[in-house]
Amino acid sequence: MITAEQKPMQEIIQYLAPYSKILLVGCNECVTVCAAGGRKEVGLLASALHLNSLKQGKTIDIKEITLERQCDPEYVEELTSYIDAADAVLSMSCGCGVQTIATRFKQAHVYPAVNTKFMGASLSQGVWAERCQGCGDCMLGITAGICPVSRCSKSLLNGPCGGTSNGQCEIGPETDCAWRLIWERLKELGIEGRYEALVDAKDWRPAGGAGPRKIIREDLAL
Amino acid sequence: MENYEPEIVAFCCHYCAYTAADMAGSKRISYPANVKIIRVPCTGKVDAIHIMKALEKGADGVYVAGCLEGDCHFKTGNARARLRVARVQKILEDLGWEKERVAMINMSAGMGERFAKTAFEFTEKIKSLGPNPISQGKIEVQAVS
Structure with a gap:
């Protein structure tokens, strides 16, 4: 699978500083398996971003959605009904997903929430190692x-x-x-x-x- | 802030901490009313998102109280809970919050005194940290408007 790790929280917060309506998009494939950007991580990141904005006395509107696959246009199409209401899109998929969204929605400000790492295999629960360079x-x-x-x-x-x-x-x-x-x-x-x-x-x-x-x-x- | 009474959420395992709280009651040992108990079948049931949501909804502190290390009714639930608490602590640190607002505590079903003592100590710790930072945000907004 393609492995990824969440970006440092402060980097994500900096990306989102100018925006108040965020579409937070997870992916049900590789990043779900390596616990970087599936539905669960989407929920946790949204909660952390809420805590951060509430502390500053602001409110941030976060729409959470996790697509079957972010690297396929037919699934990315599902964002159509949400994209206009969002100031920015925060993607928790690998770089392929981020780019598929950016390609489909030309006007959208799209940001990555994870760093894509390598093609790897799971050695044990919570441990992944590089196994292929393609x-x-x-x-x-x-x-x-x-x-x-x-x-x-x-x-x-x-x-x-x-x-x-x-x-x-x-x-x-x-x-x-x-x-x-x-x-x-x-x-x-x-x-x-x-x-x-x-x-x-x-x-x-x-x-x-x-x-x-x-x-x-x-x-x-x- | 003198009369500040924190809201504390305690996720308590049915097989140990919840029974210990019951034991404290039976023995007429009082503990602070600040601590609101949520009974869970095992601390392994408590996910990071549950702790985060408690904080998001305004809890000043959250602790997860599970069985003694090695004594989990479901073998490793309390070990998993400890890791999840550590994960939330890391998120709080990344946000610039005090990670001490969240804690993992272990006790057995017979430790009624320990339950009460822990509740007192955690309440005191949260009192010293002050209210959940999101309430500071509300105060600042009110001051501006």
Whole structure:
């Protein structure tokens, strides 16, 4: 999923300072699962913003709504009946959702309430770790299901660097050396011979090196 | 502010703090009338939004009273409640409020005296902090108008 974390409260308050009618929009997808911008977080942030304005003797009108997906125009369309009544839109989705709203409603002042972090997997409740960088040319088939692009700090493709120490990465003891993990898993699976096969220099154009990426499915596009 | 009597909301677990309050009553131990009890089946039922809404509606302080650590009837409800209280405290800090307005307290069903003592101590703490900051906002608005 795409992971995110709520922005510092004071940054959000600064964004909203000029406005009194806010449309606070959550998203039912990734940010709900990583507890950054679902219905629950929308409620909590709205409550915090109410407390802040009440302390200043002001009232702030906050309309809370959580869409099924903020990155799809058909769901964003549901905001049509609320958008005119709002001075500003505060989105709790990833950057994709914020931009979908800004694209659909040209006149709306749209602000993000979360910082989008990475594509990650849940390790345990409340813990998420980066597992994919969307390089556009998946290598997991030759690296025993462990991604060197996202999990090696240098995205090395042919074994570890000299910075690996006792199986950990030199950036910190809490980070496993991805290539140690790959080697151990290759051995466990009895296919350590694959480690000898050299990987050619990676073409980083599908990873974004050739500019913003797009997928067009002719069979689906109307 | 001399006669200020704070409104305090106490979310009390049915299996411990609520029974402890009952015990305090049975033993004729008085505790401040400032504390308004809301009985919950477990403190794990108390979500951050419940605490926030209490503050939003004007409570001067809120505490969650659950079973002793390790003694939760539902195993980990009180541990979850402690984390949620900490989350609300962080939100209050971010807003520039006193995080002490919100607290997690643990006690067993037999601790009637502790319930009363806690209620006294928390009420005193909130009295020293003063009213909920939203009431200051109202006063400032009245002064301007």
